[in-house]
Amino acid sequence: MSRFASSFSVEFNELNQEIVLSGRMRPRISEEMASVTDVVRRSLLESQNTVYVNLKRLTHLNMTAFRCLEDTLINACKAGPQRNIVIVTSSVIAWSAPLFKTLASGLPNLVVEIYDSAFYPGQTFVEDESFIPILRTQTKMTWRHEREILRRHGLRDGMAVADICCGIGDFATLVKRHFNPTRLLALDHSKKSLEYARQVAEDFGLKSIEYTYGDASQMLMADSQFDFVTCRHSLQIFDRPDVLLRELYRICKPGGRVYITNEKNSHCLGEPHSETIRWTYEQVAKLFSHFDMDVEMGPKSRRLLTDAGFDAIQVETFMVTNLDGDPRDFADVIEAWENVYAGQMAVRRGDPPEFIRRFRQGFKDHVLAALHPKGYAGWPIWAASGRKPY
Amino acid sequence: MTVQHLSPKPMEFQDMMALSLDVSFFTSEFRLCDVIAEYLADIVAQSHEDPARYANFSSQLINEIVEVAFSSARAMSKVDFKLVKNGLCIRFSVGFLYEKDSSMPWATLCEPAAASPRHPVHDLIALAQAIEVDIHAEADADDRVLLVADFHAREAVH
Numbered sequence: 001m002s003r004f005a006s007s008f009s010v011e012f013n014e015l016n017q018e019i020v021l022s023g024r025m026r027p028r029i030s031e032e033m034a035s036v037t038d039v040v041r042r043s044l045l046e047s048q049n050t051v052y053v054n055l056k057r058l059t060h061l062n063m064t065a066f067r068c069l070e071d072t073l074i075n076a077c078k079a080g081p082q083r084n085i086v087i088v089t090s091s092v093i094a095w096s097a098p099l100f101k102t103l104a105s106g107l108p109n110l111v112v113e114i115y116d117s118a119f120y121p122g123q124t125f126v127e128d129e130s131f132i133p134i135l136r137t138q139t140k141m142t143w144r145h146e147r148e149i150l151r152r153h154g155l156r157d158g159m160a161v162a163d164i165c166c167g168i169g170d171f172a173t174l175v176k177r178h179f180n181p182t183r184l185l186a187l188d189h190s191k192k193s194l195e196y197a198r199q200v201a202e203d204f205g206l207k208s209i210e211y212t213y214g215d216a217s218q219m220l221m222a223d224s225q226f227d228f229v230t231c232r233h234s235l236q237i238f239d240r241p242d243v244l245l246r247e248l249y250r251i252c253k254p255g256g257r258v259y260i261t262n263e264k265n266s267h268c269l270g271e272p273h274s275e276t277i278r279w280t281y282e283q284v285a286k287l288f289s290h291f292d293m294d295v296e297m298g299p300k301s302r303r304l305l306t307d308a309g310f311d312a313i314q315v316e317t318f319m320v321t322n323l324d325g326d327p328r329d330f331a332d333v334i335e336a337w338e339n340v341y342a343g344q345m346a347v348r349r350g351d352p353p354e355f356i357r358r359f360r361q362g363f364k365d366h367v368l369a370a371l372h373p374k375g376y377a378g379w380p381i382w383a384a385s386g387r388k389p390y
Numbered sequence: 391m392t393v394q395h396l397s398p399k400p401m402e403f404q405d406m407m408a409l410s411l412d413v414s415f416f417t418s419e420f421r422l423c424d425v426i427a428e429y430l431a432d433i434v435a436q437s438h439e440d441p442a443r444y445a446n447f448s449s450q451l452i453n454e455i456v457e458v459a460f461s462s463a464r465a466m467s468k469v470d471f472k473l474v475k476n477g478l479c480i481r482f483s484v485g486f487l488y489e490k491d492s493s494m495p496w497a498t499l500c501e502p503a504a505a506s507p508r509h510p511v512h513d514l515i516a517l518a519q520a521i522e523v524d525i526h527a528e529a530d531a532d533d534r535v536l537l538v539a540d541f542h543a544r545e546a547v548h
Contacts, residue, residue, distance in 0.1 A: 024424075026423070026424050026453065028420040059446060060424075060446075060449070060450070060453075061450070062453055062454060062457060063454055063457075063513035063514070063516070063517055064457075064513075066513075066517075067513065092443065093446065094443060094444075094446070094447040094521075095446075095447050095450040095451075095520075095521045098520045098521050098522070099517065099520045099521065101520070102516070102520050185442070187442070198439070210440075210441050210442065211439075211440065212440050212441065212442040212443055213440055213443060214442060214443065219442075220442045220443060220445070220446045221442055222428070
């Protein structure tokens with residue numbers, strides 16, 4: 001998508017009675033909007049009861065385009081007073097809801113809703129605040145490996161870097177300290193995580209990290225801005241990793257690299273009790289799959305990057321283990337996984353108590369393996385990167 | 391025409407950026423409105439807590455002002471874009487000569503005139519009111535108009 005062009009799309013999902021408008025709509029004259037208004041008008045007329053107009057990914061809109069949409073919506077409201085039109089905006093786009101609310105005031109069957117969640121299916125699990133200390137521990141454990149891996153994948157001092165789906169921003173602060181980027185942007189869709197990240201950066205006196213609240217699948221940044229783009233442990237929890245990769249590709253400079261990490265949860269391992277541990281982590285993969293997340297994505301990284309148009313692809317694996325630093329750290333992480341996976345997620349899926357008991361046992365055995373003086377516990381991660389061609 | 395929202399107390403403004411273009415060049419391609427708006431919005435947002443979002447927010451209004459200049463500036467003249475700041479806000483202004491034979495009362499901009507859907511600033515005012523950004527206009531006897539928007543950095547994107 002070009003930064004400086006009117007580039008937009010409109011789609012109608014009949015099943016959900018949802019019209020999805022996305023991209024940049026800055027036409028010079030209203031005639032340029034004809035194809036859009038035609039789809040919107042026909043879709044509205046075909047829909048019964050409630051129809052959704054999804055503007056969550058409409059990033060730019062001039063008043064020429066707005067007036068065209070306004071006319072179409074007003075006419076549809078008048079033509080079908082029994083039909084409710086719900087305009088869905090995103091809290092990421094700050095102008096969108098206030099502008100469309102000017103329409104709603106005069107039309108009783110039109111409402112504007114602001115979504116600041118549901119960016120991806122598993123968001124409620126992953127953004128649980130109680131997870132924050134564990135995320136910090138996880139990053140501490142992976143950084144021991146990634147600090148050198150990042151160099152092998154091309155990260156150098158003085159680059160413009162973006163960390164997409166930055167979570168609580170701990171990885172970004174480490175990049176800032178160790179690689180001193182000329183620009184460092186960190187994006188996430190959790191306001192609470194970003195609040196935490198900003199506080200940490202302030203406490204540590206780390207200035208000039210640009211924290212931004214955003215939707216990774218439709219970012220507000222211009223094309224070709226960054227030398228190195230990271231997206232860690234996040235593609236695997238989006239239901240459409242291809243869409244996310246397209247955006248990572250877009251903001252990366254030609255010749256720059258996109259670096260991703262993903263897991264293969266069923267390959268988590270431990271001794272003793274290897275069998276119960278293996279069974280539990282196989283179930284973790286199935287559980288995530290139930291919620292449209294793929295925590296087996298690691299080995300698929302090469303294919304995903306290739307399909308997204310990258311070249312010079314590098315893939316390597318590393319194993320976080322109980323021998324990396326304090327074994328208690330690893331045990332804490334496993335216990336946090338148990339709480340979320342065997343707690344909220346399994347319950348939400350409707351798993352019976354007997355299954356949950358067995359499911360929990362594997363985590364407990366993994367903790368035992370991590371803390372056992374002769375034990376070994378591992379968590380495998382795939383680090384991959386690709387170059388955006390010139 | 392004045393749309394007031396949290397007007398800052400008078401404080402001295404410091405220059406941030408100035409850009410002067412021939413109208414013939416500026417109006418040669420409509421996409422320049424978008425290019426200029428995005429460029430200026432990035433500058434407006436550079437000190438904001440969330441620059442990417444604030445740039446997107448401010449570009450919405452800046453683009454509309456730039457489009458007004460695109461459609462109203464007199465040929466064979468200059469259009470001037472300027473950013474200044476003080477402790478309270480960043481002020482964006484566009485100055486241009488409007489068409490002398492225009493029936494629109496630029497020189498006496500007032501709400502009834504601007505309320506007409508035919509007036510070039512009608513949509514601009516509607517947008518500014520919706521997203522709560524201060525805008526006003528100043529016109530002089532030489533048929534030159536200055537459209538001004540004040541962005542309060544702590545507002546709007548929380």
